[in-house]
Amino acid sequence: MAEVTSATxxxxxxxxxxxxxxxxxxxxxxxxxxVSSTNFALKSSEEQSSIIYQFQNFLNSINxxxxxxxxxxxxxxxxxxxxxxxxxxxxxSDLMKVQMREYIKFIRAFTDENNIMKxxxxxxxxxxxxxxxxxxxxxxxxxxxxxxxxxxxxxKETFEEQRTQLDQRVAVVEQGLVRCGLRAAQLGTEExxxxxxxxxxxxxxxxxxxxxxx
Numbered sequence: 596m597a598e599v600t601s602a603t604x605x606x607x608x609x610x611x612x613x614x615x616x617x618x619x620x621x622x623x624x625x626x627x628x629x630v631s632s633t634n635f636a637l638k639s640s641e642e643q644s645s646i647i648y649q650f651q652n653f654l655n656s657i658n659x660x661x662x663x664x665x666x667x668x669x670x671x672x673x674x675x676x677x678x679x680x681x682x683x684x685x686x687x688s689d690l691m692k693v694q695m696r697e698y699i700k701f702i703r704a705f706t707d708e709n710n711i712m713k714x715x716x717x718x719x720x721x722x723x724x725x726x727x728x729x730x731x732x733x734x735x736x737x738x739x740x741x742x743x744x745x746x747x748x749x750x751k752e753t754f755e756e757q758r759t760q761l762d763q764r765v766a767v768v769e770q771g772l773v774r775c776g777l778r779a780a781q782l783g784t785e786e787x788x789x790x791x792x793x794x795x796x797x798x799x800x801x802x803x804x805x806x807x808x809x
Contacts, residue, residue: 609791615783616758623723624757626765627787630716631778646775653771659764662719666794670711672702717790718779720768722761 610620617625635643676699683695705711765781772779782790 607791607795612784612787613754614758615781615787616761617787621723623721624761625722626720626761627782627790628718628720628765628768628772628779629782629786630718630772632714632716633776649771649775653775656771657764657767660721661768662721664717664719666715666717666790667712668715668793670706670713672706672711676702718768718772720761720764722757722764724757724760 608619608621610618612618615626617627619625633646635646638646679695679699679702683692683699686692686695769779769781
């Protein structure tokens with residue numbers, strides 16, 4: 596379970612991340628799917644029409660809201676350069692060494708002169724637990740919260756019940772995306788933390804990679 600407690604991040608609506616589920620400060624829940632891309636322009640007209648039709652059917656089939664988020668970030672070429680430099684050290688042929696040095700030089704120059712962007716696609720699936728009607732009594736509150744005076748998300752049973760509702764929505768979205776020819780993977784806790792860390796710390800990608808980092 597990851598708590599969002601930093602005073603500098605009080606403006607972030609996330610209260611905690613539990614078992615790959617984001618719990619917002621208003622009690623609502625979110626799951627995030629990372630979705631594959633497809634080169635629509637290279638498809639035939641029949642394939643394009645099929646994709647549009649399936650995507651239209653997908654949107655019409657859901658009775659809950661989703662968010663589509665596209666992250667555009669400059670491609671970090673450093674890991675690839677580091678891999679090439681390691682391969683260069685392993686070469687025994689002088690000709691291959693020269694060619695690899697020239698290739699590394701070309702890649703560095705090309706990426707310095709051009710902004711090579713990496714796009715990542717996400718779909719956010721939401722679920723807001725129904726609010727309790729006023730005046731239904733303490734017993735209903737205990738049953739809903741799992742324990743007397745507890746926060747609605749504290750009781751494990753309540754969390755699992757609400758997560759089931761969210762998981763059902765995620766399954767609907769995944770099935771709809773498959774029909775569109777796309778793959779989707781639900782992000783876990785660590786992956787969610789990484790996504791939001793990068794969003795709120797965009798400059799970190801420019802920092803040097805520590806020696807020995809894989």
